[in-house]
Amino acid sequence: MARLCLPNETIEQILEYAWTSTTSATERKVFFATLATADAVLHTLLSRIATHCVIIDVSRFSTDDMDLYADRSYRAAEAVVGNKRSSLRIDQYYNLELPEDDLLAFRRDLYKSSHLRIEGFTGASDQARHHRDISSRETDDTHRRTWGYVLAKLTHIIPDAFSVTVAPAPGSSWPVVKQIVPALLFPTLRSFPSLRSVHFATFFEVLNYANHSAAPPYLPRVTSLRLAHVPICECPSTDWRPRRADGHLACCLAATLLESFPNLRHLHIESPVFLKTLRPPASVETLTLDAPPVMRIQGRQAFSSLIEYNVSAAVRRGFMSLSPSPSGSESESESVQPDVTDERRNGKRRKIVVRTGAEEPFGWVSAKAACDEAGIELVKVVEYVEPVVRTDPMLIAIKSADGVSVSVPKRPTVLEAAQMMAAEVQR
Numbered sequence: 001m002a003r004l005c006l007p008n009e010t011i012e013q014i015l016e017y018a019w020t021s022t023t024s025a026t027e028r029k030v031f032f033a034t035l036a037t038a039d040a041v042l043h044t045l046l047s048r049i050a051t052h053c054v055i056i057d058v059s060r061f062s063t064d065d066m067d068l069y070a071d072r073s074y075r076a077a078e079a080v081v082g083n084k085r086s087s088l089r090i091d092q093y094y095n096l097e098l099p100e101d102d103l104l105a106f107r108r109d110l111y112k113s114s115h116l117r118i119e120g121f122t123g124a125s126d127q128a129r130h131h132r133d134i135s136s137r138e139t140d141d142t143h144r145r146t147w148g149y150v151l152a153k154l155t156h157i158i159p160d161a162f163s164v165t166v167a168p169a170p171g172s173s174w175p176v177v178k179q180i181v182p183a184l185l186f187p188t189l190r191s192f193p194s195l196r197s198v199h200f201a202t203f204f205e206v207l208n209y210a211n212h213s214a215a216p217p218y219l220p221r222v223t224s225l226r227l228a229h230v231p232i233c234e235c236p237s238t239d240w241r242p243r244r245a246d247g248h249l250a251c252c253l254a255a256t257l258l259e260s261f262p263n264l265r266h267l268h269i270e271s272p273v274f275l276k277t278l279r280p281p282a283s284v285e286t287l288t289l290d291a292p293p294v295m296r297i298q299g300r301q302a303f304s305s306l307i308e309y310n311v312s313a314a315v316r317r318g319f320m321s322l323s324p325s326p327s328g329s330e331s332e333s334e335s336v337q338p339d340v341t342d343e344r345r346n347g348k349r350r351k352i353v354v355r356t357g358a359e360e361p362f363g364w365v366s367a368k369a370a371c372d373e374a375g376i377e378l379v380k381v382v383e384y385v386e387p388v389v390r391t392d393p394m395l396i397a398i399k400s401a402d403g404v405s406v407s408v409p410k411r412p413t414v415l416e417a418a419q420m421m422a423a424e425v426q427r
Protein backbone atom coordinates (compact mmCIF):
# COMPACT_ATOMS: atom_id res chain seq x y z
CA MET A 1 0.00 0.00 0.00
CA ALA A 2 1.28 3.46 -0.89
CA ARG A 3 0.79 4.73 2.65
CA LEU A 4 3.98 2.96 3.71
CA CYS A 5 5.96 5.59 1.75
CA LEU A 6 5.08 8.30 4.25
CA PRO A 7 5.59 8.37 8.01
CA ASN A 8 2.38 8.03 10.02
CA GLU A 9 2.77 11.55 11.40
CA THR A 10 2.65 13.00 7.89
CA ILE A 11 -0.35 10.92 6.93
CA GLU A 12 -2.04 12.00 10.12
CA GLN A 13 -1.41 15.67 9.30
CA ILE A 14 -2.89 15.21 5.83
CA LEU A 15 -5.90 13.41 7.24
CA GLU A 16 -6.39 16.05 9.91
CA TYR A 17 -6.32 18.76 7.29
CA ALA A 18 -8.83 16.83 5.20
CA TRP A 19 -11.06 16.17 8.22
CA THR A 20 -11.11 19.77 9.44
CA SER A 21 -11.79 20.93 5.86
CA THR A 22 -15.00 18.94 5.59
CA THR A 23 -18.06 21.15 5.31
CA SER A 24 -20.96 18.85 6.17
CA ALA A 25 -22.01 15.84 8.21
CA THR A 26 -22.56 13.94 4.98
CA GLU A 27 -18.97 14.55 3.87
CA ARG A 28 -17.68 13.35 7.22
CA LYS A 29 -19.82 10.22 7.11
CA VAL A 30 -18.63 9.39 3.59
CA PHE A 31 -15.03 10.08 4.59
CA PHE A 32 -15.29 7.53 7.41
CA ALA A 33 -17.09 4.96 5.29
CA THR A 34 -14.55 5.27 2.48
CA LEU A 35 -11.55 4.76 4.73
CA ALA A 36 -13.28 1.95 6.62
CA THR A 37 -13.48 -0.09 3.45
CA ALA A 38 -10.18 1.14 1.98
CA ASP A 39 -7.60 0.78 4.70
CA ALA A 40 -7.67 -0.22 8.37
CA VAL A 41 -4.67 1.90 9.36
CA LEU A 42 -6.02 5.04 7.75
CA HIS A 43 -9.39 4.38 9.32
CA THR A 44 -7.82 4.08 12.76
CA LEU A 45 -5.87 7.30 12.23
CA LEU A 46 -9.02 9.10 11.15
CA SER A 47 -10.88 7.82 14.21
CA ARG A 48 -8.16 9.30 16.39
CA ILE A 49 -8.31 12.63 14.56
CA ALA A 50 -12.10 12.78 14.69
CA THR A 51 -11.94 12.16 18.44
CA HIS A 52 -9.40 14.94 18.88
CA CYS A 53 -11.10 17.40 16.50
CA VAL A 54 -14.82 16.92 17.04
CA ILE A 55 -16.93 18.76 14.48
CA ILE A 56 -20.67 18.99 15.09
CA ASP A 57 -22.76 20.88 12.57
CA VAL A 58 -26.12 21.73 14.11
CA SER A 59 -27.39 23.92 11.27
CA ARG A 60 -31.17 23.86 11.20
CA PHE A 61 -31.21 21.59 14.25
CA SER A 62 -29.30 18.83 12.46
CA THR A 63 -28.09 15.97 14.64
CA ASP A 64 -26.40 13.99 11.84
CA ASP A 65 -22.89 14.57 13.16
CA MET A 66 -24.00 13.61 16.64
CA ASP A 67 -25.49 10.38 15.34
CA LEU A 68 -22.17 9.60 13.66
CA TYR A 69 -20.25 10.25 16.86
CA ALA A 70 -22.80 8.38 18.98
CA ASP A 71 -22.49 5.35 16.77
CA ARG A 72 -18.70 5.42 16.79
CA SER A 73 -18.32 5.94 20.52
CA TYR A 74 -21.02 3.37 21.25
CA ARG A 75 -19.14 0.75 19.29
CA ALA A 76 -15.84 1.77 20.89
CA ALA A 77 -17.42 1.59 24.33
CA GLU A 78 -18.93 -1.82 23.76
CA ALA A 79 -15.51 -3.41 24.01
CA VAL A 80 -14.79 -1.59 27.25
CA VAL A 81 -18.05 -1.41 29.18
CA GLY A 82 -20.14 -3.95 27.30
CA ASN A 83 -23.57 -3.63 25.79
CA LYS A 84 -25.94 -2.44 28.49
CA ARG A 85 -28.81 -1.23 26.42
CA SER A 86 -31.27 -3.36 28.34
CA SER A 87 -32.49 -0.61 30.66
CA LEU A 88 -33.36 2.28 28.41
CA ARG A 89 -33.60 5.69 30.08
CA ILE A 90 -35.45 8.57 28.50
CA ASP A 91 -35.18 12.30 29.09
CA GLN A 92 -38.85 13.09 29.69
CA TYR A 93 -38.73 16.69 28.52
CA TYR A 94 -36.97 16.16 25.20
CA ASN A 95 -37.97 12.53 24.71
CA LEU A 96 -34.29 11.80 24.30
CA GLU A 97 -32.60 8.47 24.87
CA LEU A 98 -30.02 8.81 27.62
CA PRO A 99 -26.75 6.89 27.66
CA GLU A 100 -26.02 4.55 30.53
CA ASP A 101 -23.70 5.92 33.20
CA ASP A 102 -20.87 3.66 32.06
CA LEU A 103 -21.20 4.82 28.48
CA LEU A 104 -21.38 8.44 29.55
CA ALA A 105 -18.24 8.01 31.66
CA PHE A 106 -16.51 6.34 28.72
CA ARG A 107 -17.41 9.21 26.43
CA ARG A 108 -16.37 11.77 29.00
CA ASP A 109 -12.95 10.18 29.21
CA LEU A 110 -12.73 9.81 25.42
CA TYR A 111 -13.37 13.49 24.72
CA LYS A 112 -11.78 15.18 27.73
CA SER A 113 -8.82 16.45 25.64
CA SER A 114 -10.77 17.11 22.48
CA HIS A 115 -11.41 20.32 20.58
CA LEU A 116 -15.12 20.58 19.95
CA ARG A 117 -16.32 22.80 17.13
CA ILE A 118 -20.05 23.51 17.11
CA GLU A 119 -21.09 24.92 13.75
CA GLY A 120 -24.36 26.56 12.79
CA PHE A 121 -25.67 27.24 16.29
CA THR A 122 -27.67 30.39 15.67
CA GLY A 123 -30.38 30.40 18.29
CA ALA A 124 -32.66 31.61 15.51
CA SER A 125 -36.17 30.32 15.05
CA ASP A 126 -36.46 28.74 18.45
CA GLN A 127 -38.59 31.48 19.97
CA ALA A 128 -41.76 30.61 18.09
CA ARG A 129 -41.63 27.16 19.59
CA HIS A 130 -40.74 28.35 23.05
CA HIS A 131 -44.28 27.87 24.29
CA ARG A 132 -44.93 24.73 22.32
CA ASP A 133 -47.33 22.09 23.52
CA ILE A 134 -45.03 19.50 25.00
CA SER A 135 -47.82 16.91 25.17
CA SER A 136 -47.84 16.78 21.37
CA ARG A 137 -44.28 15.56 21.18
CA GLU A 138 -45.30 11.97 20.59
CA THR A 139 -47.06 12.86 17.38
CA ASP A 140 -44.45 15.05 15.74
CA ASP A 141 -40.79 15.83 16.02
CA THR A 142 -41.24 19.49 16.91
CA HIS A 143 -39.23 19.00 20.08
CA ARG A 144 -36.31 17.90 17.92
CA ARG A 145 -36.29 21.27 16.23
CA THR A 146 -35.32 23.24 19.29
CA TRP A 147 -31.85 24.30 20.41
CA GLY A 148 -32.62 22.83 23.81
CA TYR A 149 -33.02 19.39 22.29
CA VAL A 150 -29.90 19.78 20.13
CA LEU A 151 -27.71 20.82 23.07
CA ALA A 152 -29.17 18.20 25.42
CA LYS A 153 -28.37 15.53 22.87
CA LEU A 154 -24.90 16.98 22.31
CA THR A 155 -23.99 16.78 25.99
CA HIS A 156 -24.98 13.14 26.11
CA ILE A 157 -22.87 12.22 23.11
CA ILE A 158 -19.94 14.60 23.60
CA PRO A 159 -20.07 15.11 27.38
CA ASP A 160 -16.66 16.78 27.71
CA ALA A 161 -14.10 18.80 25.76
CA PHE A 162 -10.94 20.75 26.46
CA SER A 163 -11.86 23.55 24.10
CA VAL A 164 -15.06 24.63 22.40
CA THR A 165 -15.45 26.80 19.32
CA VAL A 166 -18.90 28.12 18.46
CA ALA A 167 -18.73 28.95 14.78
CA PRO A 168 -21.02 29.81 11.89
CA ALA A 169 -21.89 26.96 9.55
CA PRO A 170 -19.50 26.82 6.57
CA GLY A 171 -22.13 28.01 4.10
CA SER A 172 -23.70 30.63 6.35
CA SER A 173 -23.33 34.28 5.39
CA TRP A 174 -24.79 35.94 8.47
CA PRO A 175 -23.35 34.44 11.61
CA VAL A 176 -25.47 35.93 14.34
CA VAL A 177 -26.23 34.11 17.54
CA LYS A 178 -29.53 35.14 19.01
CA GLN A 179 -30.80 35.55 22.49
CA ILE A 180 -31.13 31.93 23.38
CA VAL A 181 -27.35 31.65 23.70
CA PRO A 182 -26.57 32.30 27.34
CA ALA A 183 -29.70 30.54 28.51
CA LEU A 184 -28.80 27.29 26.76
CA LEU A 185 -25.24 27.42 25.51
CA PHE A 186 -23.58 28.64 28.69
CA PRO A 187 -25.03 25.87 30.87
CA THR A 188 -23.94 23.42 28.19
CA LEU A 189 -20.38 24.73 28.31
CA ARG A 190 -20.51 24.62 32.08
CA SER A 191 -21.34 20.92 31.93
CA PHE A 192 -17.96 20.07 30.34
CA PRO A 193 -15.64 19.25 33.27
CA SER A 194 -12.40 19.66 31.30
CA LEU A 195 -13.28 22.83 29.43
CA ARG A 196 -10.53 25.46 29.60
CA SER A 197 -10.79 27.35 26.33
CA VAL A 198 -13.77 28.95 24.59
CA HIS A 199 -13.85 30.64 21.19
CA PHE A 200 -16.99 32.45 20.05
CA ALA A 201 -16.34 32.83 16.33
CA THR A 202 -19.75 34.44 15.89
CA PHE A 203 -21.62 37.65 16.43
CA PHE A 204 -23.90 37.97 19.40
CA GLU A 205 -27.24 39.59 19.55
CA VAL A 206 -26.67 42.14 22.24
CA LEU A 207 -29.50 41.74 24.71
CA ASN A 208 -28.99 38.08 25.11
CA TYR A 209 -30.83 37.44 28.32
CA ALA A 210 -33.97 39.07 27.02
CA ASN A 211 -36.38 36.42 28.25
CA HIS A 212 -34.30 35.12 31.09
CA SER A 213 -33.89 37.06 34.27
CA ALA A 214 -31.38 34.61 35.73
CA ALA A 215 -27.81 35.77 36.21
CA PRO A 216 -25.35 34.56 33.57
CA PRO A 217 -23.84 31.20 34.41
CA TYR A 218 -20.23 31.22 35.54
CA LEU A 219 -17.50 29.30 33.78
CA PRO A 220 -14.75 29.47 36.40
CA ARG A 221 -12.66 26.69 34.88
CA VAL A 222 -12.21 28.49 31.56
CA THR A 223 -8.87 30.28 31.35
CA SER A 224 -8.83 31.25 27.68
CA LEU A 225 -11.52 33.18 25.83
CA ARG A 226 -11.47 34.30 22.21
CA LEU A 227 -14.13 36.58 20.78
CA ALA A 228 -14.73 37.33 17.12
CA HIS A 229 -17.06 40.07 18.22
CA VAL A 230 -17.31 41.83 21.55
CA PRO A 231 -20.94 42.69 22.27
CA ILE A 232 -21.50 46.43 22.66
CA CYS A 233 -24.10 47.72 25.10
CA GLU A 234 -27.38 48.79 23.52
CA CYS A 235 -29.47 48.99 26.68
CA PRO A 236 -32.49 51.19 25.83
CA SER A 237 -33.04 53.86 28.47
CA THR A 238 -36.79 53.22 28.46
CA ASP A 239 -36.56 49.47 29.04
CA TRP A 240 -38.58 48.33 32.07
CA ARG A 241 -36.61 45.21 32.80
CA PRO A 242 -34.39 44.90 35.91
CA ARG A 243 -31.11 46.79 35.94
CA ARG A 244 -27.75 46.20 37.57
CA ALA A 245 -26.11 48.62 39.95
CA ASP A 246 -24.01 49.97 37.07
CA GLY A 247 -27.12 50.89 35.08
CA HIS A 248 -26.99 48.08 32.49
CA LEU A 249 -30.01 45.88 32.06
CA ALA A 250 -29.53 42.59 33.86
CA CYS A 251 -29.90 40.97 30.44
CA CYS A 252 -27.14 43.07 28.83
CA LEU A 253 -24.61 40.68 27.41
CA ALA A 254 -22.07 43.45 26.87
CA ALA A 255 -21.97 44.10 30.60
CA THR A 256 -22.06 40.51 31.76
CA LEU A 257 -20.14 38.37 29.24
CA LEU A 258 -16.66 38.76 30.74
CA GLU A 259 -18.07 38.33 34.24
CA SER A 260 -18.95 34.78 33.29
CA PHE A 261 -15.23 33.98 33.10
CA PRO A 262 -13.84 35.03 36.49
CA ASN A 263 -10.55 33.12 36.16
CA LEU A 264 -9.62 34.08 32.64
CA ARG A 265 -5.88 34.29 31.96
CA HIS A 266 -5.93 34.88 28.23
CA LEU A 267 -8.37 37.05 26.33
CA HIS A 268 -8.22 37.27 22.54
CA ILE A 269 -10.26 39.91 20.71
CA GLU A 270 -10.55 39.62 16.94
CA SER A 271 -12.47 42.80 16.13
CA PRO A 272 -11.97 46.37 17.32
CA VAL A 273 -13.73 47.57 20.45
CA PHE A 274 -12.86 50.46 22.77
CA LEU A 275 -10.94 48.57 25.42
CA LYS A 276 -11.85 51.07 28.11
CA THR A 277 -15.45 49.86 27.91
CA LEU A 278 -14.41 46.34 28.86
CA ARG A 279 -14.08 45.00 32.39
CA PRO A 280 -11.94 41.90 32.03
CA PRO A 281 -11.38 39.92 35.23
CA ALA A 282 -8.23 40.85 37.17
CA SER A 283 -6.83 37.41 36.44
CA VAL A 284 -6.16 38.22 32.76
CA GLU A 285 -2.42 38.10 32.05
CA THR A 286 -2.36 38.20 28.27
CA LEU A 287 -4.56 40.11 25.88
CA THR A 288 -4.33 39.37 22.17
CA LEU A 289 -5.68 41.93 19.72
CA ASP A 290 -6.16 41.30 16.02
CA ALA A 291 -5.27 44.26 13.83
CA PRO A 292 -5.02 42.87 10.31
CA PRO A 293 -4.36 45.12 7.35
CA VAL A 294 -7.80 46.07 6.06
CA MET A 295 -8.86 47.96 2.97
CA ARG A 296 -11.03 50.66 4.58
CA ILE A 297 -11.83 52.51 1.38
CA GLN A 298 -12.48 50.64 -1.84
CA GLY A 299 -9.43 50.76 -4.07
CA ARG A 300 -7.11 52.32 -1.46
CA GLN A 301 -4.19 50.57 0.10
CA ALA A 302 -4.89 48.33 3.06
CA PHE A 303 -3.54 49.37 6.43
CA SER A 304 -3.73 48.09 9.97
CA SER A 305 -4.76 50.14 12.95
CA LEU A 306 -4.89 49.91 16.72
CA ILE A 307 -6.80 53.16 16.96
CA GLU A 308 -10.23 51.52 17.21
CA TYR A 309 -9.04 49.69 20.34
CA ASN A 310 -7.74 52.94 21.89
CA VAL A 311 -5.18 51.03 23.91
CA SER A 312 -3.62 54.10 25.54
CA ALA A 313 -6.90 55.46 26.92
CA ALA A 314 -7.76 52.07 28.39
CA VAL A 315 -4.32 51.42 29.89
CA ARG A 316 -4.22 54.87 31.47
CA ARG A 317 -7.53 54.07 33.17
CA GLY A 318 -6.07 50.93 34.69
CA PHE A 319 -7.00 48.37 32.05
CA MET A 320 -4.86 45.24 32.50
CA SER A 321 -3.24 46.81 35.55
CA LEU A 322 -1.83 44.46 38.13
CA SER A 323 -4.00 45.72 40.94
CA PRO A 324 -7.46 46.23 39.52
CA SER A 325 -8.83 49.75 39.81
CA PRO A 326 -12.57 49.28 39.80
CA SER A 327 -13.42 52.94 39.35
CA GLY A 328 -10.93 53.23 36.51
CA SER A 329 -9.92 56.77 37.44
CA GLU A 330 -6.82 58.37 35.96
CA SER A 331 -5.07 58.86 39.29
CA GLU A 332 -5.32 55.25 40.39
CA SER A 333 -3.27 53.99 37.48
CA GLU A 334 -0.25 55.79 38.98
CA SER A 335 -0.39 53.72 42.14
CA VAL A 336 0.00 50.54 40.09
CA GLN A 337 3.56 51.41 39.15
CA PRO A 338 5.40 50.17 42.29
CA ASP A 339 3.94 46.66 41.97
CA VAL A 340 5.13 46.21 38.43
CA THR A 341 8.71 45.23 39.22
CA ASP A 342 7.54 42.65 41.75
CA GLU A 343 5.20 41.10 39.25
CA ARG A 344 7.89 41.14 36.60
CA ARG A 345 10.17 39.26 38.97
CA ASN A 346 7.43 36.71 39.46
CA GLY A 347 7.10 36.36 35.71
CA LYS A 348 3.54 37.63 35.76
CA ARG A 349 4.02 40.82 33.81
CA ARG A 350 0.90 41.64 31.84
CA LYS A 351 1.20 41.44 28.10
CA ILE A 352 -0.72 42.73 25.09
CA VAL A 353 0.00 40.87 21.87
CA VAL A 354 -0.98 42.59 18.62
CA ARG A 355 -1.45 40.29 15.65
CA THR A 356 -0.95 42.43 12.60
CA GLY A 357 0.81 42.82 9.24
CA ALA A 358 4.45 43.68 8.51
CA GLU A 359 3.86 47.42 8.86
CA GLU A 360 3.51 49.03 12.25
CA PRO A 361 -0.22 49.59 12.83
CA PHE A 362 -1.59 53.10 13.25
CA GLY A 363 -1.72 54.05 16.90
CA TRP A 364 1.21 51.84 17.81
CA VAL A 365 3.45 54.61 19.20
CA SER A 366 0.90 55.99 21.64
CA ALA A 367 -0.17 52.49 22.68
CA LYS A 368 3.48 51.58 23.29
CA ALA A 369 4.12 54.69 25.37
CA ALA A 370 1.06 54.06 27.56
CA CYS A 371 1.93 50.40 28.01
CA ASP A 372 5.55 51.20 28.90
CA GLU A 373 4.31 53.63 31.50
CA ALA A 374 1.96 51.04 33.01
CA GLY A 375 4.54 48.24 32.91
CA ILE A 376 2.59 46.28 30.31
CA GLU A 377 4.56 44.52 27.62
CA LEU A 378 3.26 45.39 24.15
CA VAL A 379 4.30 42.88 21.50
CA LYS A 380 3.76 42.91 17.75
CA VAL A 381 3.39 39.59 15.97
CA VAL A 382 3.33 39.54 12.18
CA GLU A 383 0.39 37.26 11.54
CA TYR A 384 -0.83 38.67 8.24
CA VAL A 385 1.66 38.73 5.40
CA GLU A 386 0.97 41.84 3.36
CA PRO A 387 -0.70 42.60 1.13
CA VAL A 388 -3.53 40.75 2.80
CA VAL A 389 -6.94 42.32 2.90
CA ARG A 390 -9.40 40.84 5.29
CA THR A 391 -12.82 41.00 3.72
CA ASP A 392 -14.79 38.52 5.76
CA PRO A 393 -18.10 39.70 7.19
CA MET A 394 -16.80 39.58 10.76
CA LEU A 395 -15.25 43.01 10.47
CA ILE A 396 -18.17 44.56 8.74
CA ALA A 397 -20.92 45.08 11.25
CA ILE A 398 -18.70 45.88 14.18
CA LYS A 399 -19.67 49.00 15.99
CA SER A 400 -17.25 51.13 17.90
CA ALA A 401 -18.06 52.07 21.48
CA ASP A 402 -19.84 55.27 20.52
CA GLY A 403 -22.10 53.35 18.15
CA VAL A 404 -20.48 54.55 14.92
CA SER A 405 -20.09 51.78 12.37
CA VAL A 406 -16.62 51.08 11.12
CA SER A 407 -16.42 52.39 7.59
CA VAL A 408 -17.01 49.36 5.45
CA PRO A 409 -19.82 50.16 3.05
CA LYS A 410 -22.88 48.22 1.94
CA ARG A 411 -22.79 45.42 4.45
CA PRO A 412 -25.57 44.48 6.85
CA THR A 413 -25.58 45.54 10.46
CA VAL A 414 -25.87 42.90 13.15
CA LEU A 415 -29.60 43.52 13.34
CA GLU A 416 -30.05 43.27 9.57
CA ALA A 417 -27.97 40.13 9.53
CA ALA A 418 -30.14 38.64 12.29
CA GLN A 419 -33.31 39.48 10.40
CA MET A 420 -31.95 37.94 7.21
CA MET A 421 -30.93 34.87 9.14
CA ALA A 422 -34.39 34.56 10.69
CA ALA A 423 -36.04 34.99 7.29
CA GLU A 424 -33.78 32.38 5.79
CA VAL A 425 -34.60 29.86 8.50
CA GLN A 426 -38.35 30.45 8.27
CA ARG A 427 -38.34 29.96 4.53
Ligand SMILES: [Zn+2]
Pocket (backbone or CB within 6 Å): 233, 234, 235, 248, 249, 252, 254, 255
Ligand atom coordinates in the same frame (compact mmCIF):
# COMPACT_ATOMS: atom_id res chain seq x y z
ZN1 LIG B 1 -25.86 47.49 28.66
